[in-house]
Amino acid sequence: MTTTVPAIYAFPEFSGVAAAVADHVVAAQNAALSGNSKGSSSGSSTGGGSNTPTNSHSRTHSTNTSHSRNGGGDGSSGGRRFKIGLSGGSLIAVLNEGLLARNDVLWDKWDIYFADERLVPFSDPESNYGLVKRHLLDLIPEDKPRPRVFHVDESLIDDAQEAADAYEKTLIRGFAAKDSVKLPMFDLLLLGCAPDGHTCSLFPHHPLLRENLAWVAPIEDAPKAPARRITLTLPVICHSHRVTFVVEGQVKAPIIKTIMERPEKGSPCSLVNEGAAGKVSWFVDDEALTGVFVTKKEYKMQVK
Numbered sequence: 044m045t046t047t048v049p050a051i052y053a054f055p056e057f058s059g060v061a062a063a064v065a066d067h068v069v070a071a072q073n074a075a076l077s078g079n080s081k082g083s084s085s086g087s088s089t090g091g092g093s094n095t096p097t098n099s100h101s102r103t104h105s106t107n108t109s110h111s112r113n114g115g116g117d118g119s120s121g122g123r124r125f126k127i128g129l130s131g132g133s134l135i136a137v138l139n140e141g142l143l144a145r146n147d148v149l150w151d152k153w154d155i156y157f158a159d160e161r162l163v164p165f166s167d168p169e170s171n172y173g174l175v176k177r178h179l180l181d182l183i184p185e186d187k188p189r190p191r192v193f194h195v196d197e198s199l200i201d202d203a204q205e206a207a208d209a210y211e212k213t214l215i216r217g218f219a220a221k222d223s224v225k226l227p228m229f230d231l232l233l234l235g236c237a238p239d240g241h242t243c244s245l246f247p248h249h250p251l252l253r254e255n256l257a258w259v260a261p262i263e264d265a266p267k268a269p270a271r272r273i274t275l276t277l278p279v280i281c282h283s284h285r286v287t288f289v290v291e292g293q294v295k296a297p298i299i300k301t302i303m304e305r306p307e308k309g310s311p312c313s314l315v316n317e318g319a320a321g322k323v324s325w326f327v328d329d330e331a332l333t334g335v336f337v338t339k340k341e342y343k344m345q346v347k
């Protein structure tokens with residue numbers, strides 16, 4: 044039986060959030076690579092070898108470039124890949140602290156996609172890919188293998204529709220032909236929630252919340268700068284095997300209260316809680332739950 048009430052894990056400190064999120068990610072990785080992620084038949088875990096992903100280190104570490112072309116892995120996971128979608132924003136500091144501290148992240152089995160992207164140059168501090176590159180990918184120890192990274196085409200940042208169409212094609216190549224699966228299925232999507240209630244680049248009350256055909260949609264009028272962005276759509280988000288929100292800080296408490304206690308208000312995060320019911324987790328610090336009445340669960344580390 045599923046429930047629209049998500050699992051909510053709260054921690055007193057940022058470090059607790061970071062450690063638990065990292066454990067949750069590695070558990071999802073292990074499940075995907077061992078074939079235990081549901082839905083692999085719709086393309087969640089087989090390699091998308093025809094893509095030409097960017098290897099984040101390929102320019103500086105040419106000995107690692109083979110990882111950007113090899114969709115097959117080393118055989119121990121039967122060629123399966125861990126398909127993860129990352130958001131930008133505060134999430135990346137959590138991943139920096141949590142993931143980089145672990146030695147069981149099988150980076151070379153990861154296909155990293157983006158839940159949304161702000162259409163600015165990668166060097167701009169607002170770029171989600173730029174943030175992930177600087178604070179995560181570039182910091183993977185040199186002796187570790189590299190993930191495959193599928194980011195927006197930087198040459199298309201002046202045209203949101205073109206950028207969205209091109210990124211949708213990237214997903215189609217990575218997951219399966221759009222006419223053979225209705226929706227791609229990520230093994231794990233990591234999402235944030237902004238104080239105004241947006242997640243990915245889906246903003247409260249925006250018509251994009253009703254998009255049900257495209258996998259990736261453009262937005263030109265985002266209420267928070269930069270206005271031009273692309274985003275995964277709600278059906279894609281809700282089709283993921285796991286959807287995990289990571290949120291900290293008292294500034295987020297009012298919106299979390301609305302999301303959890305007033306789902307009828309239709310906040311984008313409430314729509315995800317409902318649309319992905321049974322697959323949604325929230326990892327938060329205690330401050331983000333100030334004045335919020337929810338049942339919290341104790342997080343038990345899954346990976347020994």
Ligand SMILES: O=C1O[C@H](COP(=O)(O)O)[C@@H](O)[C@H](O)[C@H]1O
Nearest residue numbers: 130131132133134235236237243
């Ligand atoms: O604009 C964005 O904001 C959200 C939330 O960011 P946060 O810093 O408040 O966690 C983020 O998840 C999204 O990827 C980004 O484009």
